[in-house]
Amino acid sequence: MVFVRHALPGERVTALVTEDNGGGYCRADAVTVHSASPDRVTPSCPLSGPGGCGGCDWQHVRPERQRAIKAGVVEEQLRRIAGVDRSVVVEELPGGVLGWRSRVRLAVDDAGVAGFRAHRSHRVVAATGCPLSVPGMVDGLLGRRWRPGIELDVTVDANEQVHVSELRPGRGSRPTSRRIAGDGVAVQRAAGRDWRVHPHGFWQVHPAAADVLAEAVGSWTRAPRGGTAWDLYGGAGLFASVLAEQVGTGGAVVVVESAPRAVADGERELADLPQVSFVTGRVERVLARGLGGGAPDVVVLDPPRKGAGREVISQIGAARPARVVHVACDPAAFARDVGLLREQGYRLAELRAFDAFPMTHHVECVALFEQADGNGDTATTTPAVSPEE
Template sequence: MTSWLGRVLEVEVGAVAHGGHCVARADGRVVFVRHALPGERVRVEITEDNGGSFCRGDAIEVLSASPHRVPPPCPLAVPGGCGGCDWQHASPDYQRSLKASVVAEQLQRLAGIEREVVVEALDGGPLDWRSRVRLVAGRDGRAGLRAHHSHRVVALDDCPIAVPGELDDVLARRWRPGSELEITTDGDGEVHVRELSTVRGKVRARQLTGGVAVQHAAGRDWRLDAHGFWQVHPAAASTLAAVVGEWAEAPSGGTAWDLYAGVGLFASVLAAQVGAAGHVLAVESGRRAVADGEKNLADLPQVSWQAGRVEHVLASAAKPVDVVVLDPPRKGAGKAVVESIVAGSPDRIVYVACDPAALARDLAFFGTHGYSLTDLRAFDAFPMTHHVECVALLS
């Protein structure tokens, strides 16, 4: 098949798909189109074609616009520009509608679950929310973000979704080309910057400012590695902790597991429910996170920590368990972890997910063991991007 790379096509844009693009068809092939919206007619330039049944492209001209199209607030959110955002050309309400459609489609296609989904906005609006940013220095030493599906660095002068002022010092100077820069604004407004550079094949980390972040969520103050895991949206941690607490209903004196526990946000909620006579097992593979978690929850002796892979730790964990909460990485938990969880015969499972496809695959695994989805909430914890945070209750 002759490559379509660089070819320009006129297409009718169809439904939204997972990943920040919409589906169109041309000459019997599927075209995944970025910078378009369902129902539009656009001219699309093919940017990737590896052969086969599909290719990818950017909408370079809108011939018939959706009523939900708006001017992007960032001049780099255009074809060939920054790859950090997916939906700046859609109104915030419509962005949430698109994400709801994606979650519903993934649940139906991968888990056979028919469910109407609503994506809820978090406090703060669609801009100025991103408290954690990872930049890379281009050949000229300027910091920026990579273009979509590319190693090319797009230098930034500002980023409208970042917390105001967060990137000012980083963007004002030049860096070693190829260096990666991790920037975090914590709950007290302090900015933490770490530079990662590769020298003779070894990655070296240099903390430039800060290092220990202070966060506030679930009625507690937290101190943790500024570049370890914490929710990116300032309102997300407390919102998710509240939903987990509402749905977990861990019994007083009972047993709960907090898997992929981070520094123990959900473990703190479960500990309050089971009380001093209960037990919460917090499992986390990152040893720095475990150390931070032990310090943060030192006042809760009912919480015990285990560092290691979830399926390995659970193999020797005391069973049965009343409630399980899990917040796996983007790839999901997977079959082995699901089987380790159901071996504990929990009455309720609360699953926090940042990827709807991974969530749906894992729900299908749980379904083969008799667990069904009884409730679901979805949150727009990453406005302007295609990402969405879900919380699922299984029983």
């Protein structure tokens, strides 16, 4: 099997193999298109093609077709990995397909030139701009000389303040950081609140994504007044703020997050919500110790790209919440978690998908799971398997 980048279904191309590790597949680039798809368009950036910047997979694809392909990927992964047949529509976020990226990491080559990494490579591709980035955010950073070998974290916040930090290789795997621009606090807006968070901590890259996801999650959690909710992989507590309004001051929302910096931001920003508490640690370890405070009525989880996995899903299943709301950014890992939740006696009740990363292959999913009844959706046909299988 050959995975061909920069091609479209139905096209006839000349492909150059770029990676072959001797397994069941290899990777290639479409270097010449002999018969083009009607969905092919001229890329907005000249660096997006073969051998260029690795940040944009699909600038050559009509935006409507991008969303249709992503929907097909989610459907195929659910069917293949979880044994679930589900029709998916990928929803467009406000703002269009360009100028949305509010977070960028620039790399600096051995000559001190800043640019972007090539696809699956450490090679730096020099650039003069980025049409996906929020206009102006990388101006003044590209085209000047930097210390060779560093990286630059660049974030623009809701107040259009640009924050830049220099990352230098450190001992072990942790680089050292030095602030170059900005005051060290980024203002973000979502869920009816202003958030003052670390500029380069976790926050959604698309300016509209945090608010859209918070609304989607809140519409399905329906945490009861006075009830208990868990927000796993909760970051600074975006979803916890929504859950707190639902349970009220007589309820409890417990946020589990492994990044101390995000926990510190969340405890400060949600200090007006005494029903919210934070626990610092890896989710599987925290759940193994026990959260206390009674069983949850609803669980929200927003794991990293690799998904939650069997251990965490089993721990959630043992707690028997009435509803589970899962936020996911990788279709294969999400489909595996769907299958695992089905094994725990939950059915996939609702699903929405969002194009939170236009011009790339990435897609964000939000799903509601409810306890299956006597006619419920249980994993009896296709066992959950690893996304790599």
